[in-house]
Amino acid sequence: MATESDLAGAIASALAGLGVEVLPDEIRLERPQRLEHGDWSTNVALVAAKRSGRQPRALADELAAALMAAPSRHVEAVEVAGPGFVNFRLAPGWLHDALGEVVTEGEGGYAAPDLGHDEHVQIEFVSANPTGPLHVGNGWFASYGDALARIMGRTGWRVEREYYVNDTGGQIRMLGESILARRRREQVPEGGYQGEYVAELAEHYDGPEDVVAAGRFAAARILANIKETLDQIHVRFDEWYSQASIEESGQVAETIELLRGKGHVYEEDGAVWLRSTEFGDVRNRVLVKSNGDATYLAGDLAYHRNKFLVRGFDRVINVWGADHHGQVASLKAGVEALGVERDRLEVRLGQLISLVNGRMSKRAGHYVALSELIGILGPDATRLVSLLSSIDQATTLDLGKVTAESAENPVYYVQYAHARIASIGRVAAERGIERVPLEAADLSLLVHPRELDVLRVLVELPRVVTEAALERAPYKVTNWVRGLAAAFHGFYHDCYVMGEGVPAELTQARLWLVEAARVGLSVGLGLLGVDAPDSM
RNA sequence: GCCCUCGUAGCUCAGUGGAUAGAGCACCGGCCUCCGGAGCCGGGUGCGCAGGUUCGAGUCCUGCCGGGGGCGCCA
Known part of the structure; x- marks a missing residue:
């Protein structure tokens, strides 16, 4: 905004004339809440009073007088108020100039500052396990991640959207067991998936009595459904990255060897450990269990090595639910151990969305499906309601209320x-x-x-x-x-x-x-x- | 027990060191001779509690209380 920088420049030279030294970023202009405090305001007199050996009000008065002696463009009055604010009252012309900027720069150019300097950033979000349909909590994070990608894309970052597909491991086996049990018309096993969709999928499964085969069948079907749902709210990913592909390509073993080569790994009780405490973690972590299987952390580190060292992203932003908070310290430690500066990995923890009658759970089949919410509100309202507040804000969703309010x-x-x-x-x-x-x-x-x-x-x-x-x-x-x-x-x-x-x-x-x-x-x-x- | 996070109006939330803490919803009352009334205008007893930091604290620090989450050779 031209007017703002004009004012900042005038303040700087006026202060110099008064013999007061300030750093450029100490001159902060803000738009006062109340119109009677003018169009712009600065607190620089409060900040610099002590250093200049004056009372705040006295410095403000001198500053105001100097500014009025040589007023900048559009300035009608400079007033001192409160403890020492210097307020600028401007002629409407400054807003007319602003209008000109808006329409001249247009949709593509207005409010598109280059903050990212072409930094290549990956935003990974949703990444819900393909063990059930998306629920509204996933929808909240989907809207968040996608909007963040759009905002950073406008402000000079090269952004890629990624979904990490957790298509391997115990939960897929458990999903397979649940499918097979349903097909046999039996109770789903302890800790299995209870939702109606499991029964439906079981109807369509005609493969062998094998938990992995059944699990993969179901996961593939569920993932297709997840993509459809996200597509409805215009969330599209550049990459759907498979966890299985990381494991099958040998990258987990490579990553552990890389860490071993750097001396960050040791063996104890038959397991392979990462010295994560040397990188700020509260305890060391197992990478390879005594039975020879890699842990989830080992896979996650392989995945992040791939992000940073293979694909070469400058920055990675992971959008996670607060229930993954416990993973942050060890992941960041591991990434640093791999030789990547820890600030290049950002983990945004979003507070969980809970229902009025308790927390959502895919396993228990207790959740509100995102597709259901979209069906009621439509895509635009679904996105907007989930973008109304900060993801730091824990929200309790009352479906009845949200739908009742939909007309308003x-x-x-x-x-x-x-x-x-x-x-x-x-x-x-x-x-x-x-x-x-x-x-x-x-x-x-x-x-x-x-x-x-x-x-x-x-x-x-x-x-x-x-x-x-x-x-x-x-x-x-x-x-x-x-x-x-x-x-x-x-x-x-x-x-x-x-x-x-x-x-x-x-x-x-x-x-x-x-x-x-x-x-x-x-x-x-x-x-x-x-x-x-x-x-x- | 330890760690993270949140606590602002009846409800959902803004306000991340500034001046008299704001919106929406809900509730009550008003406004259509002209571009769409899904709109406009008016109506408010609220910062969880107690200390501290400083010119100034909803905002930063400490403790307590309350909600949510996390502390695995699970994923």
């Missing part, structure tokens, strides 16, 4: 704003009104509070996208989109674009405002993977 769902509010914009375009076309070029429009006519509200929200988008990308927090985009929709609905209600008695010049200026709002909604919804419809 926030997705309609936001999409309705976009549909209204499209509607304005249709009416303009009917009436033969064409938008003049931006240079020919007089944006200074936009002075209605509702108009300025819309622009004030639009100004925030670059900052919001930046925070969302750096903090891996897509819900910030959701909040922003809702705020823009609210501002637009207010504008739409109070300011007719083509109403009776609206001068032609004002219509033109408002058409540009509408276009800017369209760009904002379109960018925001695109980052969330939610459709921006022209009519509803």
